[in-house]
Amino acid sequence: xxxxxxxxxxxxxxxxxxxxxxxxxxxxxxxxxxxxxxxxxxxxxxxxxxxxxxxxxxxxxxxxxxxxxxxxxxxxxxxxxxxxxxxxxxxxxxxxxxxxxxxxxxxxxxxxxxxxxxxxxxxxxxxxxxxxxxxxxxxxxxxxxxxxxxxxxxxxxxxxxxxxxxxxxxxxxxxxxxxxxxxxxxxxxxxxxxxxxxxxxxxxxxxxxxxxxxxxxxxxxxxxxxxxxxxxxxxxxxxxxxxxxxxxxxxxxxxxxxxxxxxxxxxxxxxxxxxxxxxxxxxxxxxxxxxxxxxxxxxxxxxxxxxxxxxxxxxxxxxxxxxxxxxxxxxxxxxxxxxxxxxxxxx
Amino acid sequence: xxxxxxxxxxxxxxxxxxxxxxxxxxxxxxxxxxxxxxxxxxxxxxxxxxxxxxxxxxxxxxxxxxxxxxxxxxxxxxxxxxxxxxxxxxxxxxxxxxxxxxxxxxxxxxxxxxxxxxxxxxxxxxxxxxxxxxxxxxxxxxxxxxxxxxxxxxxxxxxxxxxxxxxxxxxxxxxxxxxxxxxxxxxxxxxxxxxxxxxxxxxxxxxxxxxxxxxxxxxxxxxxxxxxxxxxxxxxxxxxxxxxxxxxxxxxxxxxxxxxxxxxxxxxxxxxxxxxxxxxxxxxxxxxxxxxxxxxxxxxxxxxxxxxxxxxxxxxxxxxxxxxxxxxxxxxxxxxxxxxxxxxxxxxxxxxxxxxxxxxxxxxxxxxxxxxxxxxxxxxxxxxxxxxxxxxxxxxxxxxxxxxxxxxxxxxxxxxxxxxxxxxxxxxxxxxxxxxx
Numbered sequence: 042x043x044x045x046x047x048x049x050x051x052x053x054x055x056x057x058x059x060x061x062x063x064x065x066x067x068x069x070x071x072x073x074x075x076x077x078x079x080x081x082x083x084x085x086x087x088x089x090x091x092x093x094x095x096x097x098x099x100x101x102x103x104x105x106x107x108x109x110x111x112x113x114x115x116x117x118x119x120x121x122x123x124x125x126x127x128x129x130x131x132x133x134x135x136x137x138x139x140x141x142x143x144x145x146x147x148x149x150x151x152x153x154x155x156x157x158x159x160x161x162x163x164x165x166x167x168x169x170x171x172x173x174x175x176x177x178x179x180x181x182x183x184x185x186x187x188x189x190x191x192x193x194x195x196x197x198x199x200x201x202x203x204x205x206x207x208x209x210x211x212x213x214x215x216x217x218x219x220x221x222x223x224x225x226x227x228x229x230x231x232x233x234x235x236x237x238x239x240x241x242x243x244x245x246x247x248x249x250x251x252x253x254x255x256x257x258x259x260x261x262x263x264x265x266x267x268x269x270x271x272x273x274x275x276x277x278x279x280x281x282x283x284x285x286x287x288x289x290x291x292x293x294x295x296x297x298x299x300x301x302x303x304x305x306x307x308x309x310x311x312x313x314x315x316x317x318x319x320x321x322x323x324x325x326x327x328x329x330x331x332x333x334x335x336x337x338x339x340x341x342x343x344x345x346x347x348x349x350x351x352x353x354x355x356x357x358x359x360x361x362x363x364x365x366x367x368x369x370x371x372x373x374x375x376x377x378x379x380x381x382x383x384x385x386x387x388x
Numbered sequence: 389x390x391x392x393x394x395x396x397x398x399x400x401x402x403x404x405x406x407x408x409x410x411x412x413x414x415x416x417x418x419x420x421x422x423x424x425x426x427x428x429x430x431x432x433x434x435x436x437x438x439x440x441x442x443x444x445x446x447x448x449x450x451x452x453x454x455x456x457x458x459x460x461x462x463x464x465x466x467x468x469x470x471x472x473x474x475x476x477x478x479x480x481x482x483x484x485x486x487x488x489x490x491x492x493x494x495x496x497x498x499x500x501x502x503x504x505x506x507x508x509x510x511x512x513x514x515x516x517x518x519x520x521x522x523x524x525x526x527x528x529x530x531x532x533x534x535x536x537x538x539x540x541x542x543x544x545x546x547x548x549x550x551x552x553x554x555x556x557x558x559x560x561x562x563x564x565x566x567x568x569x570x571x572x573x574x575x576x577x578x579x580x581x582x583x584x585x586x587x588x589x590x591x592x593x594x595x596x597x598x599x600x601x602x603x604x605x606x607x608x609x610x611x612x613x614x615x616x617x618x619x620x621x622x623x624x625x626x627x628x629x630x631x632x633x634x635x636x637x638x639x640x641x642x643x644x645x646x647x648x649x650x651x652x653x654x655x656x657x658x659x660x661x662x663x664x665x666x667x668x669x670x671x672x673x674x675x676x677x678x679x680x681x682x683x684x685x686x687x688x689x690x691x692x693x694x695x696x697x698x699x700x701x702x703x704x705x706x707x708x709x710x711x712x713x714x715x716x717x718x719x720x721x722x723x724x725x726x727x728x729x730x731x732x733x734x735x736x737x738x739x740x741x742x743x744x745x746x747x748x749x750x751x752x753x754x755x756x757x758x759x760x761x762x763x764x765x766x767x768x769x770x771x772x773x774x775x776x777x778x779x780x781x782x783x784x785x786x787x788x789x790x791x792x793x794x795x796x797x798x799x800x801x802x803x804x805x806x807x808x809x810x811x812x813x814x815x816x817x818x819x820x821x822x823x824x825x
């Protein structure tokens with residue numbers, strides 16, 4: 042066999058095997074994140090960790106909306122479920138990080154089951170309404186049961202300590218960035234395989250035309266519930282990572298706004314694509330900082346200056362939706378199509 | 389055709405790469421290789437603070453940090469401390485603990501501040517005390533009276549400043565016992581360490597049989613109708629409130645519409661007449677004239693009343709405000725910001741010219757207990773006590789001012805310990821308005 046056929050063979054294997062492709066993607070992502078997290082300063086590592094936990098939640102949500110066509114305004118509450126699980130397990134029961142994260146995913150999946158089952162019976166604005174109620178109601182449980190959940194003060198945990206073999210100079214922020222990025226890569230792996238599998242195709246069929254899909258023998262309710270549960274598990278992992286990075290679970294961390302912000306991130310990044318979720322996460326992390334930097338650089342009166350970051354944030358969102366109606370990822374795809382048609386017509 | 393599948397992977401990778409590149413733009417910008425303490429040079433020293441500039445706690449409290457800044461500007465114009473100009477980076481955390489964690493990390497790790505000064509709020513600041521002490525960052529004069537700052541051994545870098553809410557609760561409780569001894573007492577309190585600390589103080593002094601209703605509320609709540617209805621039903625004639633200004637206003641409006649008018653006894657953090665008056669006006673959409681509704685409310689103070697314009701400290705602070713914080717109205721919050729800034733300058737003076745983070749902490753531990761300034765009482769600062777002012781003077785809201793009267797009282801926060809009169813008096817401010825070593 043010549044080397045040429047070998048590479049051709051391996052390429053064919055890669056084309057056939059979603060699993061191998063996703064592993065390659067995770068490996069490459071891991072290397073990039075390893076290098077980047079090593080080069081960054083401690084504050085930027087924290088930003089990276091923030092981006093990673095946002096990515097976990099956004100990727101789950103974008104899969105739900107883009108693949109199965111359901112909308113959820115309740116993912117902020119599912120993040121809260123993950124966060125409280127981790128904090129209660131680590132803080133009260135001294136669990137170590139990995140089992141606590143796994144438990145957080147399982148618990149939020151369990152909470153998502155009835156939600157998903159209810160959502161699969163609803164359509165359009167009614168799903169939005171039902172999930173909205175969850176976003177408003179669930180975090181309020183912490184206030185209702187202050188003995189278990191610490192009320193509005195919330196619960197605090199000690200930061201995860203980096204293992205000793207990493208050396209004494211290895212900062213806490215570096216370790217947090219690693220944990221969060223590892224979580225994000227797991228989400229990437231699972232969702233990449235899901236969307237490229239038969240289940241993903243079935244989900245897209247359901248989104249395209251429910252009646253046609255049902256006639257083909259797909260069980261609509263079951264598929265939609267499945268999508269909701271997986272997406273809820275991702276949100277739970279995102280919340281759990283948030284709790285680890287910030288070392289707290291507190292009702293104010295999961296307001297209704299968070300659910301709306303997640304939706305904003307998904308739409309701005311590009312609905313239904315995992316790269317879109319990367320963009321969305323980056324925007325959610327960087328945009329607030331940029332807008333307050335801009336506001337601070339103009340020396341304005343207190344009342345205007347304090348509120349300007351919100352106005353700038355809003356304006357950027359409006360502008361972005363006008364320029365890239367299909368999100369940043371959609372914008373890039375359109376750009377690439379444009380370039381390739383030009384090349385074809387000239388060539 | 390062959391590359392079609394790869395093309396799906398491509399954009400994802402490109403996205404990851406680009407995002408990382410964006411993060412990487414600020415690499416090394418934040419690293420500080422030198423051996424000197426972060427945030428301090430020969431000509432400047434930088435502190436950071438987290439403040440609610442927007443959100444539920446913003447009304448009134450958003451004046452505090454700018455007032456501190458104004459006092460620092462005044463000191464800087466007179467040459468600073470040991471030739472160093474004091475800078476204050478103010479970050480908005482919206483009274484949201486998640487944001488507090490983020491902005492404090494940013495201040496310490498990215499902006500390389502020397503310390504955190506006057507971080508505001510109990511639910512907020514409790515989430516960063518662990519981080520600041522782990523990183524050995526001075527965390528001076530937290531703007532909250534939570535008893536939880538007073539742990540010199542466990543949290544050597546954190547210092548409270550205003551009287552601990554339990555001290556305040558005890559003294560308010562004693563006043564209630566003496567003046568409304570036979571009345572039924574109701575308590576409305578924020579359901580966190582702020583409200584619980586105050587409640588503990590009240591319960592230490594007022595007999596349990598007299599407290600007929602204890603109603604907590606959550607910060608962020610939009611209505612207090614349930615709580616006020618319950619308090620009215622309980623027949624409480626004296627209503628004690630451990631509330632931030634917006635909830636003092638909401639409680640008052642709700643009571644007004646329910647026809648419930650108990651004698652108010654409100655923690656000093658929640659009754660600045662200017663702030664609450666404005667809030668009442670806006671909450672009622674102009675239907676009631678603000679401060680008339682809180683006229684006669686009993687409260688306390690640990691600084692001279694801002695409306696006592698004959699006091700030399702108030703004269704000094706008003707002068708500084710007119711020069712460096714022109715847009716503000718002089719009220720209790722502005723006074724608070726300036727007085728806390730004064731204490732920080734005292735600490736910097738005492739820490740000496742060659743400054744490290746531990747020097748500043750040692751200076752407060754060692755000398756803080758003897759510092760006098762605008763406060764009516766001394767501080768409880770020793771190696772193990774990091775509690776702030778150790779007492780208050782009772783006062784009453786009259787119109788748009790606060791009239792202090794009676795003896796200055798002081799007590800330790802411990803349960804059952806006696807309340808005594810403080811007879812040390814208040815010294816006059818230094819001639820140039822700047823503390824000297």
